[in-house]
Amino acid sequence: MTSESEPEKTFMGVDRTKIPWWPRIDYDRCDGCGGEYDCLKFCPHHVYRPLENPTRIEVENPYNCVVFCKACQKMCPQDAISFPEKSEILRLIKAERARG
Amino acid sequence: MVKLYVLPCAGYDRPGGAITRAVAERIAAEDEEVTIGSVASLSAERPGEMRSLLSSPVIVIDGCSMNCARKIAETRGARNVQTVDVTQHTDPQDPEEKRVEAVIKVVREILRESRERPASPKRETTATTAAPEAGAPEENDLSIRVDKFTMTVRRGYHYSDNDFWVSVEGDLVRVGATDVLQQMVSDIYYVELEEVGKTVELGDDAGRLESTKTAMEIIIPISGTIVECNERLVDSPELINESPYDEGWLYVMRPTDLTELELLKNAEEYLEYAAAKARKELERQTSGGGDS
Numbered sequence: 001m002t003s004e005s006e007p008e009k010t011f012m013g014v015d016r017t018k019i020p021w022w023p024r025i026d027y028d029r030c031d032g033c034g035g036e037y038d039c040l041k042f043c044p045h046h047v048y049r050p051l052e053n054p055t056r057i058e059v060e061n062p063y064n065c066v067v068f069c070k071a072c073q074k075m076c077p078q079d080a081i082s083f084p085e086k087s088e089i090l091r092l093i094k095a096e097r098a099r100g
Numbered sequence: 101m102v103k104l105y106v107l108p109c110a111g112y113d114r115p116g117g118a119i120t121r122a123v124a125e126r127i128a129a130e131d132e133e134v135t136i137g138s139v140a141s142l143s144a145e146r147p148g149e150m151r152s153l154l155s156s157p158v159i160v161i162d163g164c165s166m167n168c169a170r171k172i173a174e175t176r177g178a179r180n181v182q183t184v185d186v187t188q189h190t191d192p193q194d195p196e197e198k199r200v201e202a203v204i205k206v207v208r209e210i211l212r213e214s215r216e217r218p219a220s221p222k223r224e225t226t227a228t229t230a231a232p233e234a235g236a237p238e239e240n241d242l243s244i245r246v247d248k249f250t251m252t253v254r255r256g257y258h259y260s261d262n263d264f265w266v267s268v269e270g271d272l273v274r275v276g277a278t279d280v281l282q283q284m285v286s287d288i289y290y291v292e293l294e295e296v297g298k299t300v301e302l303g304d305d306a307g308r309l310e311s312t313k314t315a316m317e318i319i320i321p322i323s324g325t326i327v328e329c330n331e332r333l334v335d336s337p338e339l340i341n342e343s344p345y346d347e348g349w350l351y352v353m354r355p356t357d358l359t360e361l362e363l364l365k366n367a368e369e370y371l372e373y374a375a376a377k378a379r380k381e382l383e384r385q386t387s388g389g390g391d392s
């Protein structure tokens with residue numbers, strides 16, 4: 001009835017679930033900001049879920065992440081967040097589209 | 101027959117701004133001689149828009165103390181401007197509908213007066229009598245209203261799913277942020293741009309924006325080399341809010357591969373996408389207790 005999840009279903013015409021873009025967390029570094037979870041607080045897209053004991057972050061909804069967005073990376077005091085290579089992703093998107 | 105030009109402000113996302121838009125629409129609906137003006141089109145000095153502005157009495161409705169609508173009307177040479185300041189006629193505590201009503205009353209009053217007084221001596225506009233043209237600036241813009249957002253897209257531009265636009269200008273392309281992005285992030289107060297000469301790929305970030313709501317990277321919608329930056333944004337980042345498709349452009353680039361345009365959406369497709377996005381955003385705000 002509503003089209004509420006429309007924007008995330010595809011990206012550039014490609015099924016969103018075929019695009020491996022979401023934050024990768026380095027668990028040697030992430031400490032959940034001692035319970036503050038800066039990345040979680042920053043991102044409005046419900047990508048993250050906080051874990052406790054020990055505090056750290058988990059990517060719960062990877063496909064909610066906006067392809068090519070890296071905004072939360074800079075929020076992380078531990079530099080624990082990374083993303084795939086953009087050029088790889090772009091190549092993949094182009095290839096998917098070419099396949100039709 | 102006196103045409104009247106009613107100009108709501110550009111602060112769509114602010115409570116006052118939404119009111120000015122609603123008032124203009126209602127007034128235009130009940131009075132066929134009223135033309136709704138567009139701050140964005142005035143910024144761009146569109147011929148049809150300039151003609152309407154300069155040939156009619158102008159009523160400006162500003163939603164906040166920035167008075168952006170009055171300022172643009174004045175800088176574009178409007179005479180005979182009457183200003184209605186929403187903040188002076190309404191109580192911000194009141195529900196929006198009540199505020200809209202209050203402002204409509206004021207505008208109706210001005211309309212009546214301006215009709216009773218003989219219209220100012222007829223002036224032929226010498227300013228821009230441009231090529232044959234339908235007159236309405238909206239011929240280039242498509243809008244959709246989703247609750248308090250009225251989102252506009254420009255026909256002929258190409259749009260990325262990250263909410264940036266590309267317009268082809270000969271061998272070069274101009275890129276900018278869409279009206280939709282501008283409204284979602286709200287007032288932009290800082291823009292950092294990448295340097296001329298840098299080569300970027302579609303999806304790369306080049307520069308960033310900071311607004312009262314968030315900070316974000318500029319995600320480039322097409323691969324190429326930056327040949328020009330909009331230096332005016334350094335001092336006037338609000339141009340992105342006021343005129344996203346014209347004065348608020350970000351870069352001019354020499355594209356590496358124009359076939360990438362196929363990856364982008366056209367105006368109609370993007371409008372649909374944007375509307376869905378806005379609905380979602382509204383849901384989030386209402387369910388999450390959103391912003392105040």
Ligand code: SF4
Nearest residue numbers: 030031032033039076
């Ligand atoms: S901001 Fe960094 S350290 Fe903090 S929770 Fe997120 S990933 Fe972990």
Ligand code: SF4
Nearest residue numbers: 043047065066069072
């Ligand atoms: S990259 Fe952007 S959308 Fe994705 S999790 Fe981070 S802030 Fe959220």
